Amino acid sequence: MSKDILVIGGGIAGMQSSLDLADMGIKVHLVEKLPSIGGKMAQLDKTFPTNDCAI
Amino acid sequence: MLDVGRHPNIELLAYSEVEKVEGEAGDFKVTIRRKARYVEDDKCTGCGACAEKCPTVVSDAFNEGLGERRAIYSYFAQGIPSTHTIDADHCRQLNGKKCGICAKTCQAEAINFDQEDRVLELDVAGIIIAAGYDVFDPSLIPEYRYREIANVVTAIEFERLLSASGPTGGHMDRPSDRAVEAEIAGLEKKAEKSQKALSKLEEKFNEPSDQFYKKYQAGEYKDDEDRKKWADKYAAHLAVTEPLEVLKKKAEAFTVAKRLAFIQCVGSRDFRFYPFCSGYCCMHSIKEAIISHEHEPETTSSIFGMDIRAVGKGFEEYKIRGGNNSNITYVRGRVAEITEGPDNNPVVIYEDTRERKVKRQEFDMVVLATACAPTKGIAELAKTLGVELDKYNFIKTSSLSPVDSTTPGIFVCGCAESPMDVPESVAQASSAAERAAEIAFQTDLEKEKAVA
Numbered sequence: 001m002s003k004d005i006l007v008i009g010g011g012i013a014g015m016q017s018s019l020d021l022a023d024m025g026i027k028v029h030l031v032e033k034l035p036s037i038g039g040k041m042a043q044l045d046k047t048f049p050t051n052d053c054a055i
Numbered sequence: 056m057l058d059v060g061r062h063p064n065i066e067l068l069a070y071s072e073v074e075k076v077e078g079e080a081g082d083f084k085v086t087i088r089r090k091a092r093y094v095e096d097d098k099c100t101g102c103g104a105c106a107e108k109c110p111t112v113v114s115d116a117f118n119e120g121l122g123e124r125r126a127i128y129s130y131f132a133q134g135i136p137s138t139h140t141i142d143a144d145h146c147r148q149l150n151g152k153k154c155g156i157c158a159k160t161c162q163a164e165a166i167n168f169d170q171e172d173r174v175l176e177l178d179v180a181g182i183i184i185a186a187g188y189d190v191f192d193p194s195l196i197p198e199y200r201y202r203e204i205a206n207v208v209t210a211i212e213f214e215r216l217l218s219a220s221g222p223t224g225g226h227m228d229r230p231s232d233r234a235v236e237a238e239i240a241g242l243e244k245k246a247e248k249s250q251k252a253l254s255k256l257e258e259k260f261n262e263p264s265d266q267f268y269k270k271y272q273a274g275e276y277k278d279d280e281d282r283k284k285w286a287d288k289y290a291a292h293l294a295v296t297e298p299l300e301v302l303k304k305k306a307e308a309f310t311v312a313k314r315l316a317f318i319q320c321v322g323s324r325d326f327r328f329y330p331f332c333s334g335y336c337c338m339h340s341i342k343e344a345i346i347s348h349e350h351e352p353e354t355t356s357s358i359f360g361m362d363i364r365a366v367g368k369g370f371e372e373y374k375i376r377g378g379n380n381s382n383i384t385y386v387r388g389r390v391a392e393i394t395e396g397p398d399n400n401p402v403v404i405y406e407d408t409r410e411r412k413v414k415r416q417e418f419d420m421v422v423l424a425t426a427c428a429p430t431k432g433i434a435e436l437a438k439t440l441g442v443e444l445d446k447y448n449f450i451k452t453s454s455l456s457p458v459d460s461t462t463p464g465i466f467v468c469g470c471a472e473s474p475m476d477v478p479e480s481v482a483q484a485s486s487a488a489e490r491a492a493e494i495a496f497q498t499d500l501e502k503e504k505a506v507a
Contacts, residue, residue: 036069
């Protein structure tokens with residue numbers, strides 16, 4: 001049996017869970033329907049409340 | 056984002072969708088369709104030479120339709136993977152017309168018009184749904200006249216205008232002004248073309264067009280066919296240049312938007328649409344007002360809302376700092392209507408509940424803080440995965456297991472579960488990762504048991 005995990009959606013939530021799992025040594029398949037990952041957060045200029053760059 | 060693309064344990068399947076899921080926790084069989092990009096991902100270097108040469112201009116979804124891209128494109132400049140994609144709906148070659156310019160331009164020979172969708176099957180132990188949300192469509196609220204009044208925009212559209220890599224390079228140019236500028240550019244192109252034709256005729260007859268035209272109108276050259284054609288061409292040229300001059304004069308007065316209104320709870324806390332509070336919109340508006348003020352120190356902002364919900368670490372302080380340092384006025388009152396005043400300025404009609412008066416105020420631009428709506432494809436995805444949705448169409452969870460869906464082995468995080476901001480999404484994502492890891496390691500343990 002495989003111990004891989006499938007993550008559906010490459011926005012901030014999908015990216016974070018993928019990275020966490022990958023860092024634990026688990027193989028992750030990250031599926032995103034758009035041509036690039038990033039999701040809504042990539043469209044944001046800055047994030048509150050620290051005004052950090054979103055990308 | 057870059058880390059995700061580079062991590063050896065992550066297989067990135069962008070431009071793909073889940074088609075079928077079978078099995079149970081610890082042993083799912085998943086069918087995934089990798090949609091054809093018509094570009095070989097192992098060859099494309101992401102240089103963008105193809106997009107520079109592509110003749111087909113398409114509205115750019117990443118910039119919320121405020122900018123343009125080509126039919127072959129990278130979704131956004133820093134996008135990962137950087138592999139370009141051909142938009143099959145708009146590509147000339149794929150729609151039976153003669154083109155193929157991108158294939159000729161591409162030095163890596165990555166373009167492949169014959170590429171087909173690929174279907175692959177995966178065995179996985181667990182699944183995490185992080186399908187996100189959609190921005191609520193404010194045109195459903197007739198009194199706000201979104202799409203009717205050019206300078207009424209959504210918060211995410213405003214975000215693209217604020218962005219240095221966005222369609223305006225971070226200048227607060229108003230959509231109505233940008234429309235005029237686009238019209239000017241179009242007319243200038245036309246005028247240049249007709250001017251070229253006129254110059255040839257002027258050379259031929261050795262006379263400036265305007266002088267000739269006066270004589271022609273006075274009745275000279277009545278029977279001269281060639282000169283009649285010249286006169287028609289000049290009249291057509293004038294029909295372009297005269298409105299062009301008017302528009303240019305108008306454009307001289309354009310400045311960036313300095314008087315901003317932010318309207319809260321557009322679609323949320325509204326029983327006609329979503330009764331819930333979307334949670335992040337108050338802070339989002341404050342942030343946009345603060346950044347606008349950083350871009351242009353003369354900017355003043357009014358935030359209209361029932362109350363400002365600054366619940367989170369450092370949020371209340373951020374709100375107060377905005378009021379003190381960034382010319383933000385918080386107005387307690389719900390906006391009843393937006394109309395259009397002179398110079399395409401939106402006029403906000405609202406009740407100031409502190410003074411108990413109905414007021415009207417004119418702005419340069421109005422930003423609608425739109426609700427966090429469930430994403431369109433979620434019902435189909437939930438059906439494929441066999442998980443339940445709640446009454447709004449977010450993935451159903453319970454308060455004591457907030458990242459577990461109704462099906463064991465399938466977890467959820469981010470706005471697919473409920474509206475939430477970035478820090479909360481990140482926290483929930485780590486939580487869902489941990490729950491999924493439990494399943495993954497359990498299968499390891501079971502394997503060991505079986506061997507023993």
